[in-house]
Structures are given as C-alpha cells and as structure tokens.
Amino acid sequence: MGVNFEEKLRNQQYDDLWQEYCGFLDLDIGGYMQIQRRLMEEQIGLWSASALGKKLLDGGRPRTVEEFRRAVPLTTFEDYADVLLQKRSEMLPAEPVVWIQTTWEGGKHPIKLAPYTRGMLDVFKRNMVAALMLATSKRPGQFSIAPCDRTLYGLAPLPYVTGLFPLMLDEELPLRFLPPVDEAVRMSFGERNKKGFALGLQNGLDLFFGLSSVISYITTSFTAGGGKSKTNLLQYSPAMVCRYLAASYRAKRDGRTVQPKDIFRLKALICAGTDTSYYKPSLEEAWGVRPMEIYAGTEPTLMATETWARNGLVFFPDNCFYEFIPEGEMYKNLDDRTYQPKTCLMDELTANQNYEVVITVLKGGAFVRYRVGDVFRCLSTGGEQEGARLPRFTFVDRIPTVIDIGGFTRITEDTISDVVRLSGLGIHDWAARKEYSADNRPYLHLYLEIASGSLEVMAVSKQLLREHLSVYFKYFDNDYNDLKKMLGIEPLQITILRTGTFDAFRRATGQEVRRINESSFRISELLRFQERDYPLERGVVTP
C-alpha cells in the first residue's frame, strides 16, 4: 500500500511532500497542457466507448482532442439527466464509487446527480491535500499541517460534494473535525456550525473550511455577541481561558468588540463559494489570516485553488480538461440559443478577459464539454516568476442568467416567473439583478411594475410585495429559506417602477430589458426613464 501524507509527514519528508502535491505549480504552460491533453486522450477513449458517449456522439468516433471538440457539442445537465438521475452506471465510462448530489433548479428539477469514479476521487484527494498545504503556506515549499489539527468545517455532509472533503482528507491524514464527522452527519447545518464553533472555543482551532457566506455569518454573530458563547468557560482548555480573558481585557481596554483573531490562532482559513471576493477583506480583518479561496463544484470536483501568494486561482491540471467561452461568445449564445459558442484552451487565453468555463471531467467522469455555468476572469496568462507560471483566475459569478446569493441559491428567470405567477400579485413586468449592499453583501434586486388594473383592487406596499414574494421564493427553493435562517441575509430588495415604464422604455429604445442581470447602466436608464413624462416621449401620447 502506498505511503500516505501522514506517514511522509511523520518521516519529515517535507520537500517530497511539497513536490508531490504542489509540484504542478512549477509547470510552465507547455507542461501543463501536455498533462491536460494526455489525460483528455484517455478520457476520450473511455467516454466514446461508453453507452453514454455513443448516445451523445451519435455515431461519431473522435480520436484526438481537436476531433472531439468538433464532434461533441457543448452540453448541460439536461443532456445527461435521463442517464444520471436513474444512476445508470452501466452506461458510464467507468464504474462510479459514489454519487454526489446537488440542487438543480428551484421548483422545476429537484436534484442533479454526478457520478464519481475512484480515479476521480484519488485526484480529488491529492488536490484537496495540495489546497490544504497551500492554505497554510506563506512561501513556496513551506507549509504547516499536523495530524489532528482542529478543523472547523462549515460545509454540508454527503451526498453533497463538500461531504467528500473530510472523508478524502481522512485517507491522507487524520484531522480532528469539529464536531467529529460521524456526529456531524446527524446534525442540521446550523447545529453543526454552532457545535463546531463551540468546540473550537473550548480547545482552539487550527483550520477553518467553509462557504464564505457561512464563515462570514459565524464571524459576524461571534463579534456581535461580544465574543461570548453559550458554552461554559469551565469547559475551556486552560490555554483558551487565558486567551479568552486576555482578549476580553484588550477589547475592553481598546473599546472594541472581541474579534476571532484575538482568541484563535488559525493556520489557515479556506473559503469557497459565490461572492467570496466580497467577503474576503472582512474575513481577513476578523481572523487575522489571509483567507485562501478554492473553487469546487459537484460536476467539476475540486477545480482550482489559490497559492501561498493568494493572488488568484490556479486550475489543477489533472481533474478536468478546461475550455473557455470568451464573454462575447457567451452573450452571443445567450441572445441566440442555437448559436454554438467558440471555446479556447488554457494556453489561448487573454489576460483581463471574462470566460465561461467548460469542463470535461477526466478519469472516467461522465461530463464532457459541460457548461458548469460559472464565469472566471483571467488575471494573468502566467509565464511569470516562480509560482505564477500558470494562468491565474478570479471567480466572477455564475453565468448572467443565474442569480446566486452566498453560494446558496440558483435563481433563474423561470424561478422568478413562477414566483410572480404564483404570487397572484398584479405584477405586470419585472427585471431582476444581483447587487451588493454598502457592506458588500449580495442581494436580489427586483425591479417591478404593477399592472394598472390591479392597483385599485389590490393592497400594495413594498413591504407586502417583498414578504409575499419571499413566501413563494421559499416555497420553490428551500435554499432561499436558508439564506435568512442561516446567514441572516435579507435577500430580496424591491423597487416599484411607475406603471408603464417597461413598455415605454421598449417603445422608446426599441430594445428589451433583460429579465436577469441586465447591466447596471441599462437599469439606471430604466429608472431614469420613469422620471420622464413618457407619454409625451417622441411627441406621441401613448395610451
């Protein structure tokens, strides 16, 4: 049996470990693409021979990466739903070991399932450890992980992808999860976070993993509660009592609240999820360590990590084959669904451009040329000094047709249409946009106008609309419910436009307002538009 991370750590083979797990960061783009292409060739062979492959290829038999890109159209989950939702393992390129679940689209499709092969899990595991090493490192080759590091873990258990993290890590080195994984699976998300944090307060914390929104909520609740917890000080370890008392004294002396950094000495703070970049500064301030961002998803597995420099995400070379749809192509496709957008590869990127990522899962995975639905900005195409030889990215957001708040929801035009329809409120027209509050918290901003006939017969106020619509959002999407309950976020803001604004805008400009994520410029135009005396616009009195 191979020697695992823990054993090498015990034998003090630090340089070996670094090379083994994080060595890919020394690759140049040529070496990186060589890995990508070679693994992709293996995957093309496996996938094309499977019943799933034959079904989607429709008789084609591509051999090279280029042929494959020509032969296979870009895919979405719809293309796999019939096979994957029924767990038809016999149709897949390789035998899945575990099926990972996620929500698909609120109200319409309950769940998505993704098969994970043992090969995928092994890559996942190594990359997970690499991310952990990088999270504790401040320079190349340096890291600080010990078996039994106390790890607080603000993520969902199996069958969600985040549930793989503790299981995967356990195969390499035993961390002490707070609360222990077997207890945690029996708790609700909220309970788990509370219990974990209480245990952390008693004995200290070394690592903290979580969705940025969740970490942020825990942090704010802690700070707002004056650093107090319901646990008894007698249950604390002596060291924690000292730290706690010292922190309280210092905070009182300086006239501020106790911050987590006063009490905890974190080795690493690892965060993920939508809007992470908005949460990062406040998290760093509160915890005294620079958060490290990773990017993982149900379909792409653990896809990218930041390095010791914390200056952007680097994509792992061996879990997926990456293609990128340039932003222009993506919008072209949004306007015309039949248009097949062009893609480029990792070595064909341009810095400071946004790209929608397209993945082919390697190692016998099911998804090929799959649109994950996330947009990245390429910060640099690499080729720089040590540790920055590969392209670096920042996660921008979901694709423009989806609104995701705090990594919890997946609101689409269909969702909002259903909500508006079901609410029975006389909403004539609407447009929704994800916006950020003054303290960088995301929310869903719904611009709507009431049908003229409804105003006389219906009670309308902003508060009423918001509460009424919220009820239906919750009905459709349990995760939306969690936003308020677990993150304390008030996710819905409403602006009521003067009746007729949308129609008048259309008539005047000859253009439609995008229902989801219209540009801020167009929205402000729309808002300005209602100020005008539009019936006289263009010199014509409109009905």
Add this chain to the structure above:
Amino acid sequence: MIQIPFLYVPIAGVCCYTILLLALAAAKKNRLIRSFMNLLGCYLLWTAGSMLMRLQFYPGFELWYEVSILSLFCIPLLLYNFIFNFVDAKGLFLKRLWTGLTAATLVLTHFEVFLKRPVFIDLGNGTGVFRYDTGWEIAIPCVLFFFIILSSAVMLFKSRELTSAWTRPIVVGICFLFLGNVLSIVPGNIFPWDTLSGIINAGYMFYALYRKRLFRLTLLVSRGTMLAASAVLVSVLFAYWAGPLERMILDYFPQVRGYQTLIIAILFAGIILASYKLLYRVMDNLFVRDTQVRAQHLKEFSLRASKSLNLDEILRELVEVVKDTVSVEKVYVCLEDSGGETYRTAYSASPLDVKSFSLQAANPCIQWFQEHDGCLMLRDFQRSVLYKSMWESEKQMLANMHIECIVPLKSDSDLVGILLLSTKPKKGGYSFDDIAFLESVQSVASIAIKNANLYKKAYDESRIDPLTGLLNRKSFYEKLGEEFERCKNHSIALVILNLDDFKLFNQLYGNREGDAALQHVARIISTTLGSNGSAARYGGKEFALILPFFDTMKALNLAADIKGQIANMNRGVEGESLKVITLSGGVCVYPYAASNLAQLISNADMAVYNAKRSGKNKIIAYSLESPLSQAPMESPLIEGGRYEEYAPTIFALTAAIDAKDHYTFNHSQNVAEYSTALARAIGLNADHVKIIYEAALLHDIGKIGIPEHILTKPGRLTPEEYSIMQKHVENSVAMIRHLPSLDYVIPAAIGHHERWDGKGYPRRIAGEDIPLSARCLAIADAFDAMTTARSYKPAMPVEFAIAEIERGAGTQFDPKLAPVFVELVRSGKVLPKEAAPAK
C-alpha cells in the same frame, strides 16, 4: 552515607529518565527518537552521577564526578542533535564543528584542564560540601556551550514549524532548562534547580514527540515497563527512607528495639504490594492491555449484533469493530447473493471504497472455506495447490485491493459471506491475537447476518414487490395510513400512475422485456421521488406514490417529470429501439380534493380513470368540478351494453376490408366462427370469447395496407413480397391502437402468426408467452386458409387440414388446443365453410 538536601529531586529525575527511556525502548525508532534517547541517557548519567557523587557512593565520588561532568558537557551537543533532527535541518558543517569541539572539550575535561576535581570537606554531623576550584579556563567550555545552544535556538526559530504546536513544548522546555541553571548558581541556593529543570525539559520534549505522533502512548506504557519503574521507585525510596525510619521507630517505640529491621521489612513489603496493586489498577484503567480491549470490543459487538435484525447495522458494526481492533484501513464484507453463486460487496469501511467487485463461488479462495473454518492468509494460500486454479484476473483484483486476509463468515457450515481485510499499515503482519479475534468475531457475525438475512427475506416478501423493489399493495395501504395520520393537519398527495397499453407492450416484446420495462419505470419513480415520499406497485402495471406535505401543483409537477422520463426511457439506448411507454396518471390531494383516506384513494383512482377515458397519456388531478369525475365507474372492457358503442366501428372496419379484398372479409368471418367455437370448447368465459370473436374479425385488417397485386398474386410470393405481406400484422395493430375502446383485441391480433416453437412472426415469441386468444386464432386462421381456395392454390380437403393441424401441434400450434379443435371438426361442431372433398 552522606546526607544531602532535597535528595528526592535527583531520585525523581533518575526515575523519570528511566521510565522515559524504557518507554521509548519499546517504540519504533527513527533518527529523531534515537537522538532523544541519547539526550535522555545523558540526562540520566548526569543526574545519577551527581547524586551518587554527593552520596559518595561506591567506588568513590571521583568516578561519579567524572561521569556527571562528562555527561553534563555532552548535553548541549545532544540537545543540538535532537533539535537538528526535530526540525529536519540541513547542512552538516555546524554539526560537525560542534561535535569536534565537544569531543575535544571532553578529553580536556578528563585531564582537568578546565576544572579541577572538587575536594570533599566533611562538616561533621553527616553532612559535607564539595569545594570546586574554578579558574578562567572554565569560561572556554561555557562559551562553547553557549554557542551550541544559541545555534540550536536559531535553528528552531528558523524552522518552518516555529508557529506549529509541535515546537512550542521544546521552546518552553529549553526555557525551563535555562531558568533552572540560572537559579542553581544563585548564591546561597541549595535546592537542585538544575536537576528539576532537566526533568521538566525532558518531559516537554517527550510531549513534543508525542504531539508529533511518533508513537502511541498506550503501546509504550506496557505493564512490564510500569512494573520495572515501580520496582526502581520503591527500591530507591527504601534506600532513602530506611535509615530515618529506623531512627523514628527507635525514638518513638523504643520497646521494639531489636525488631526494627523486621518491622521495616514488613512495612516495605506492604508498600511494594500496595504500589504494585495500585499500578496494576492504574494500568488496567488507563492503559488497558490489547487483549482486554479486544475482549471488550468483542463483547460490545456481540451484544449489539445479537440485538439487531437490521443487516446494514450489523455489517456496519462488524466493519467498525474489525477496523478498530485489528487496525486495518480497508475492510470489505461480501455476502452470498440469493443464487448462491456470487459473493458481492455489501459494506465497506469507507463510503468511498470501490464496491463493484464480486467473487464467484467457484473462486478458489471461496472453495478453500469448504474444508477450512479459519482465516485465510493470502500469503499462505499462494503456496497451496488450490491457488494454482486462481485466474489472473482474480489474483489481480485481490492484489489491487491489497487484500491480505480473508475471514469466512460461516454459520452451520454455510458460508454466508466473507470479510476481506487489507494489508496492515507499516508492514505489521496479522498477529496471533488478530486472527483469534477475527475468528471470534466471525462466529458471532455470521449467525447475526444469517438471522438478519432471513428476517430481511421474510420482511421483503411480505412488504416488497419482488420485481420492482417498491412496496407491494398490502404495505402500500399500511404506509398510506401511517403517512395520512402524520400529515392529517397538513397535506398529503396520492399519485397513481397506470402504464398505457402495457399488455400490448408485453405482447410485442414478451414478458421478459415487459418486466424489464416495469423495473425501469420503478427505478425512474424511486430516483425521482428520492426521500420526498414512498412508492408502491399498486397493481400489475400501476404504481402509487405517497407524497407527504405535497400540494396539487407540486404533485402534478413530480408526476409530469416522471412521465417525461418514462417516455424517454426507451429512446436512444443501445440495441433495439422499443415502443414508447406512456402513462395515465391521477393525482388527488388531501385536504383539497378529499376529506378522508378512503376518498383520497378512490378519487385518485377516479382521476386515473378519467385520464384513460380522455385519451390516455396524460395526468389529471382529481377535481370536484370535473364532469368526468362525476361519471359512474365503469369497466372499460366489453360488458353488457358497452358493446353497442364500438360494434359499428368493427363493422365499419370489416366493411373496409371487404371493399378492398373480399376474400379477407370472408376469411375473417370464418376465423371468427372457428375460433369462438374453440374458445367455448376450452371453457373460456363469455367476455373472453367475445374478445376472440372481435379479434378474429379484425385480425387481418392490416391487409388494407398491402398492395392489391401482392394480396391477389396467383403464384408464390417473392421474399420481398412475403416480408411486405408479413407487415399486415403490425398494420393491424397500428390501426386498432387508434381505437382506444378496441385495444384489448391487439394481443390476439398481433400474435396470430406466432408459432408455439417461437419461429413465427412478428415477435418470435413462444409457448405460453403467446396470448391464449392468439393461439386460438392461429389454429382457426390456418384451418380456414387451408380449407378455402386462394388465388394461388385450390381449397384443401378437411382431412388434410386436420392432419396438418395435428402434425403442427407442439411446433406450430398449441399442443393442447390443436387436439380440441380437431375434435370439434371431427364431431361436426365446426363446419368448414368451403372445402375440397376428401380424396
């Protein structure tokens, strides 16, 4: 012996160092542990040497002085070495330099270059002091040691792990050491601070190593170690306390003079006994020995396994107890499948293990257990004769999984399963204790598994539909009742899904394909439902879904989702493309459309009926306003007055064929007459007879679609023409399908050219897979075809036709029906319409 103050400090030091050394002697050693043991050894020599020097122990303080001073001078270098290894430092220059200089210092010290040997000055009353003559020379080694310790500190601070919890104890320990040495040279001090700080330092270092998980404490502190340590402790105490105790006894109890030695001996014997007992207790409670742990684990497992009848729970407990006690990482349980031919993985230690493998019952590893009851070590097995018959793939599979030990789960000589264990980590083999433990566990587990299997089988038989794995009808009602009670104050939806034309599907593709389709549908239903509710097989082709807390919209959405998936399920799969399966569904939700359980069920049924009546392939929610729901429940099949509704359709169709091909019209009439006679003769009920009658009228209706030149061709048909001719069966079905009220005749119509031996067409189904009605039609059809004149042949004599039918019994025709028909003809109950006279 000289009395010295605070003698217990060096004694404690000696004891501590000895215990630590003994403990570490049991550990697996690496560079780091060895360097720590060197350091400990040095501390021990220094402390013991200086103690014995002050006690002026045999052979004299000079020797002990030398031991203590030399080992003291070694300490900085050994400390450096330890830290060097601890932080995994690189670069050997400094290490070599310090080693060289220390070696030189030791040699010079031996020759008293830096420090002269002390002189003992007896102060009388049993006390004395050592006088040291110090000169400037002593500064030389001091400076050297300062630099060595400084470079250790620098190394420690530069290390990557400065912030980690591992190095902190070492830093703290060194601080103590430093502080202790400073305190000990404070003028007027007589307390041995330096010795005390040495003990604290050693403790911290030991803790640092423990934190680094270089060894397991429970394994180190064995009973032997503790007993040896206690013996040393008590002996030293005895040596130290014997004198004072004797004096105390003589002072307070002068009357026992002469017996004091005996009293002391008895006292110490008691102390030894008590301390032994105490340590025994401590060991048992704190460091329970392996065998006791095993016994405890086995006991707990037995208790839990015997209490449970849940197979999954038992397997989980089994894997847990084996994994924890034997310390292996991978444990797989494979259980015998129902056929007894394969052992499939049922559980493993991690949810991420590959579980798709299985072992055939014929696998030599499994065969081995027919004659053996014990564990099978693969290494030993490789040397057996049986191993020669292992397939390469079987060997490879076990090798890939790193399997080293296979434990049989044998109950009353039945091998209910096997336990596969991987290689033990760190090259530790399976010990005798491991094997003994595994054998005890297996005897408990195999009985528990066997019982749980029996229970599960009985449970499943009573509750689960064997074909689909869903709840059966009986348990559906129970479950619905339970859920209804639970959701009484909220809402609960009942969805009934009925597959359309499923009888036809069975006729088209045979029962096996039909069963596969039902399984597929069941799988779609259960995966879509997930944990949102329960599903049951409500009838032959009918499924019911219980959806707690659902409203009508959600239930309709879910049903529509399932319907969509089922419609797609036969599309694009490899091989033959099968007919699309559609379904009619009914949804009823309490409290909106039903006010009690009985209404919920009957209204959902009614909604299904409405869906069927209004053209199938749709899902309807029961609503009180729907006019259809007001309609009385009627049998959709032919019953009494309903016949009038569709009789005109049959006549219209037969008229159509008459217009095109008069022969076929007459033929259909004849076949109808013959087949109904046969059906009556075999005792079918009136409904069935009527179906056969109508099927016979319509069985060749598809010939409308066959070109006239083929229908009326005088000679033999070419192969192409013949295959076109064969299409008439499918044509018939395609036409009748559009008449929902007549689809029940399809099975008969589609099967009338099938043969008992499976060589017919279009589906090549055989034996009783061919519907009874079709088998009747086949005989009647052949009889009429032979006894009537056709464009390509004259009419055959009845005798000839009868002989042909008799000859074809068992190959072309049903062997039971053929003689009945022949008898009907012979007895004159069936009269041929036109037949050639017998020759």
